[in-house]
Amino acid sequence: MTVFITVFGIVQGVGYRPFVAAQAKELGVKGWVRNCGGIVQITASGDPETVEGFVRRLHEKRPEGAQVERVTVKPQPEEPFDEFRIDLSGKCKGHTGEAPVIPPDLPMCESCKKELQNPKDRRYRYPFISCASCGPRYSIMNTLPYDRGTTTMQDFAMCPSCEKEYQAGRRCHAQTISCHDCGPQLILRDQGMVWEKEEAFAKAADLIRNGGVLAVKGVGGYQFVCTPDKEDAVERLRLLKGREKKPFAVMFPSVEAIRAHCSVSDEEETLLKSVARPIVLLRITEKLFCPQVSGESRFLGAFLPCTGLHQLLTDTLGPLVVTSGNFTSEPILYRDEELLKVDSPFLSGVLYHTRRILSPLDDSVARVFEGTPQVIRRSRGYVPLPLLFARRAGKPVLAMGGDLKSSFCLLKGDRAYVSQYFGDMENYQVSRNYRNGLKHMERLLRIEPLSVACDMHPGYHTTAFGEDLALRITAAGPLKFQHHHAHAASVMAEHHLDGCIGVVFDGTGYGTDGTVWGGEFLLCSGADFERRAHLRSVPLCGGDAVAKNAVLAADCYRCAAGEALGSPRFEMVQAAIKHRINTQDSSSMGRLFDAVSALLGIREENSYEGECAIALENAAAAAKDAGKAPLFLEFPILEKENGEMVVDQVSLISQLLETVRADGDKDRIALGFHEALSDAVLAVCRKIRAKSGEKRVALSGGVFANLILLHQCYHKLIENGFCVFLNNAVPSNDGGVCLGQAWLAAVTQQEGSE
Amino acid sequence: MKITMAHGSGGKSTSELIAAVFEKNFHNPVLARMEDSAVVPGAERIAVTTDSFVVTPLFFPGGDIGRLCICGTVNDLLMSGAKPRYLTCGFILEEGADTDQLQKIAASMAETAKEAGVSIVAGDTKVVEGQGGIYINTAGVGFVPAGTDLSSSYCKKGDAVLISGNLGDHHAAILSERMQIKNTILSDCAPLGEMVNALLEAGVKVRTMRDVTRGGLGTVLNEFASASNCRIELIEEKLPVSAQVRGFCDILGLDPLYMGNEGKMTVVVAPEDAEKALACLKNSKYGENAAIIGSVLSQGHGEVLLRTPIGGTRIVTALYGEGLPRIC
Ligand SMILES: [Fe+3]
Ligand SMILES: [Mg+2]
Ligand SMILES: [Zn+2]
Ligand SMILES: [Zn+2]
Structure with missing residues (x-):
């Protein structure tokens, strides 16, 4: 009996064909296997029982890193084969038109790690060791099918030994196969001097040991690396990056090493070791590094090595600060020439190799909430894996996403491919990377969007770009979705919901009424929503400046609360609001957190996104840890004539200013603020449920990065009979907006065709 | 009466x-x-x-x-x-x-x-x-005059971009007055005949000129960039803004690139005439703060970029709506 088998899923670049060949040989099946644009096709011949057993194997087993979505089997005319071979012809048969699944970059596997650390292995200490089931993939892929010639490994001719290994065994058809003799090699450049291979490594280790900052070429781009133990080293790194204050991530050689600093649950360990090897935010138990690394943060971004090079570095030097190689507001550097051009007294050297990176990818960031991972920055190791929708889009969709944490989503059928994080589209290089990334992914996935979705904001660069594209594709405008609706929809898309109460808290989104929204309760159904409740719309002055300057936010709220300060600065803000100079009505939740943080004297400036809110959360956590009771504060909930509810944060600000004057324990007030907000969330959701019967709640928006708030809302809602859904696979911040837009576009298409 | x-x-x-x-x-x-x-x-x-x-x-x-x-x-x-x-x-x-x-x-x-x-x-x-x-x-x-031929579509790669003085004075003066804020910011309202004459009489190869009024410099340069299909790059530190106006803008979150003026012009000139043009502007009444602020980088893409002091490059779009925040 001969059958034709098609395997769908992540089956390319993960050693799937060698796996199939091994199964076939074991069972005595003859025929061939080949890659075909992201799927695997097999012709299997043998007696019926053997072939059946073979098909069962394909359902049951798979190599690490592979995800089998579906296996189809069709009978074939009998055909004799004398062996089972891996067919390299690239001739595809009966192509399905389904968008392919392309593997993300895979971390060094355990077998390769053993070889790396084994002095007798011929790849002992080879930094770019890989095999059929590990190594870089998406970041170096040019086109499909995934072959050596379609990746940047094509620049390296295999040596005879590698050539031989390519034919059979663990490295059979491993496209990234290479060794000390033939593959990419380490180079260290320092002030015009060049070292290579082991010398480069030794010199690099010396530089780091002596407190230098090194640029290291990682998988998706350069990283800046230094020791976390020396204050001046970390300070130099901050100067190099542009005086950033954000906590840095630290790479550890092993989970055991992480445990010396942080608590690691089983789920967190699984996440740390998962294929994406993300930076995982962990609770710090022992502050062992110098304070410049993570400041007063309660969390440390910890991660494990994902390449031989990183393993060697951390094995030799111990934990290392490893951060994206970029300068403030610029995207990650990924071309050697860009990095070699950098002329900074704070950069000690560049450790790199000549294998080109085609797609820039930052390290991904994730955390565990209630036992389930939540991706915070979706990049290396996740991209370009698709998410599966519960429904199929009639026409392929391109969703443009937001503007500051930009990412796009390509949707074809039921597969939604979310791109990597790019950054602020106002930055020229970010917008170039976004455009190039879009072209690249469209080509790789063979998706030609016939529908474009974007945000309503008239000033978003992604909106302007989406309008351009939509005109070219459809001669009509794009579908425009309200920002917070898209946030809520991103949760609906992930959890296959057809309706929910979307509680969306973030800094800024353009509302359907032309005002700025940000503290929203949306009753969502299909592609529609009603704004059922929101923070009071308060005039905020300063445009984008108010997002940086929390004192300005506080001044605006003081004005709204009828309070006054005597300072000339305050008078100016007051006058600007009165005369509506650069002033917008806003129900922003993010600015409320900023204002409260500033009013309590906790933090007055966002030198990086969320700084004031994080400081406020830390103050609340300090109260909790000290066993202090929250100070009582309350958001009155008012009802408007049209039935819309208003959550009155202005009254809360008045209460808060009074408590500041009376008590002054800012930690207790901070905790009281969190309690009051989660109480308001519960109260509003109950009122909406009473009217609509909806008991599913989606919590989304960047403000839910706040774990105290998330925790309180989650538990209060669950205890009161709500089903609570969160963002898990995509960020709850604007990085996930594209998924919501894509989902809304798909539902809109369907509703239109009904 | x-x-x-x-x-x-x-x-x-x-x-x-x-x-x-x-x-x-x-x-x-x-x-x-x-x-x-x-x-x-x-x-x-x-x-x-x-x-x-x-x-x-x-x-x-x-x-x-x-x-x-x-x-x-x-x-x-x-x-x-x-x-x-x-x-x-x-x-x-x-x-x-x-x-x-x-x-x-x-x-x-x-x-x-x-x-x-x-x-x-x-x-x-x-x-x-x-x-x-x-x-x-x-x-x-x-x-x-015969022979005078200026157009926003004439900008070419390498051309220099100049501004005749400080940005934002008029806008800041009007807003201060409306807000009844006391400061010493004065509107720049002035006729530009003297400096235009100076440029043309000195034989400066002027491609185009525009007075920078509503919408500000950002909007004007976007018009040049799209008319000439060229990429204009500005250097942030070179943009002249008085300390007073800068302070005013900082408090209110205003961007001088989008603020109106009533006595300022931007002029694009052939690269070899940049210094001569600057001298003409500087020697004219109302031109003492003139500066060379950028150049035409390349042809083929109508956009305006701003190089920031830390080496980043920001895309400067035309004004789309006053003060609508984008930061989430
Ligand atoms: Fe948002
Ligand atoms: Mg006019
Ligand atoms: Zn391996
Ligand atoms: Zn080799």
Whole structure:
């Protein structure tokens, strides 16, 4: 009996064909296997029982890193084969038109790690060791099918030994196969001097040991690396990056090493070791590094090595600060020439190799909430894996996403491919990377969007770009979705919901009424929503400046609360609001957190996104840890004539200013603020449920990065009979907006065709 | 005296008003003829423009609506390379407007017209119901010397981009006045004839010029970039902004790149003439803070970029709506 088998899923670049060949040989099946644009096709011949057993194997087993979505089997005319071979012809048969699944970059596997650390292995200490089931993939892929010639490994001719290994065994058809003799090699450049291979490594280790900052070429781009133990080293790194204050991530050689600093649950360990090897935010138990690394943060971004090079570095030097190689507001550097051009007294050297990176990818960031991972920055190791929708889009969709944490989503059928994080589209290089990334992914996935979705904001660069594209594709405008609706929809898309109460808290989104929204309760159904409740719309002055300057936010709220300060600065803000100079009505939740943080004297400036809110959360956590009771504060909930509810944060600000004057324990007030907000969330959701019967709640928006708030809302809602859904696979911040837009576009298409 | 509906009747009151306010201030032989239309000499290529002025308040630090309505139209003529010669003005007065104010405005118009070398040769007055507001429309005629050919589509790779002085003064002065904030910011409202003449007489190869008014420099340069299909790059540290205006903008979150001016122009010149052009601007009245602020980087992509001090590059779009935050 001969059958034709098609395997769908992540089956390319993960050693799937060698796996199939091994199964076939074991069972005595003859025929061939080949890659075909992201799927695997097999012709299997043998007696019926053997072939059946073979098909069962394909359902049951798979190599690490592979995800089998579906296996189809069709009978074939009998055909004799004398062996089972891996067919390299690239001739595809009966192509399905389904968008392919392309593997993300895979971390060094355990077998390769053993070889790396084994002095007798011929790849002992080879930094770019890989095999059929590990190594870089998406970041170096040019086109499909995934072959050596379609990746940047094509620049390296295999040596005879590698050539031989390519034919059979663990490295059979491993496209990234290479060794000390033939593959990419380490180079260290320092002030015009060049070292290579082991010398480069030794010199690099010396530089780091002596407190230098090194640029290291990682998988998706350069990283800046230094020791976390020396204050001046970390300070130099901050100067190099542009005086950033954000906590840095630290790479550890092993989970055991992480445990010396942080608590690691089983789920967190699984996440740390998962294929994406993300930076995982962990609770710090022992502050062992110098304070410049993570400041007063309660969390440390910890991660494990994902390449031989990183393993060697951390094995030799111990934990290392490893951060994206970029300068403030610029995207990650990924071309050697860009990095070699950098002329900074704070950069000690560049450790790199000549294998080109085609797609820039930052390290991904994730955390565990209630036992389930939540991706915070979706990049290396996740991209370009698709998410599966519960429904199929009639026409392929391109969703443009937001503007500051930009990412796009390509949707074809039921597969939604979310791109990597790019950054602020106002930055020229970010917008170039976004455009190039879009072209690249469209080509790789063979998706030609016939529908474009974007945000309503008239000033978003992604909106302007989406309008351009939509005109070219459809001669009509794009579908425009309200920002917070898209946030809520991103949760609906992930959890296959057809309706929910979307509680969306973030800094800024353009509302359907032309005002700025940000503290929203949306009753969502299909592609529609009603704004059922929101923070009071308060005039905020300063445009984008108010997002940086929390004192300005506080001044605006003081004005709204009828309070006054005597300072000339305050008078100016007051006058600007009165005369509506650069002033917008806003129900922003993010600015409320900023204002409260500033009013309590906790933090007055966002030198990086969320700084004031994080400081406020830390103050609340300090109260909790000290066993202090929250100070009582309350958001009155008012009802408007049209039935819309208003959550009155202005009254809360008045209460808060009074408590500041009376008590002054800012930690207790901070905790009281969190309690009051989660109480308001519960109260509003109950009122909406009473009217609509909806008991599913989606919590989304960047403000839910706040774990105290998330925790309180989650538990209060669950205890009161709500089903609570969160963002898990995509960020709850604007990085996930594209998924919501894509989902809304798909539902809109369907509703239109009904 | 207050304006009444009778002043717009076209009858005796109107004549009295015209005689008392406009003739007195604008007197010149053409206007004195008081015909239905002014007949003026001229045989060259003619530039024509018009603009309406509805500014509040009418008087602001550094200027008034009278000076503004002359400068606006004169500067528009100048930017096409024309020599401004004649102006007309139409007044729309709301009932209750103050004639003393009108006197002052007319005097200011006359003085500015004299400075700019133009004659006001025709006019009109209407009165409408309202609350004492004063609105002025001016139209201008200028002559374009043979051989002068400027266009926003002429920018080429390598060209230098200059600004004639500090950004944002007018806008900040008006906002301060509206907010009743005391500071010493003055509107930059001024006619630019002297510096334009200087440039053209020095033989500077000017590609295009534009007065930087509403929408600000960011919007003007986007128009250049798309008309010429070129990429313009500005250097942030080179943008001249006074310390006062900078402080004002910082508190209110305003970007000087999008703020209006009434006496500033941006000019794109051939690379070899950049220094010469700068000298012409700097040696002119109102040009002491002129600067070379950027260049045309390449052809083929209509966009404006801003290089920041830390080496980043920001995309500068045209103004889309005042103060709408984008940061989430
Ligand atoms: Fe958002
Ligand atoms: Mg004009
Ligand atoms: Zn491996
Ligand atoms: Zn080799």
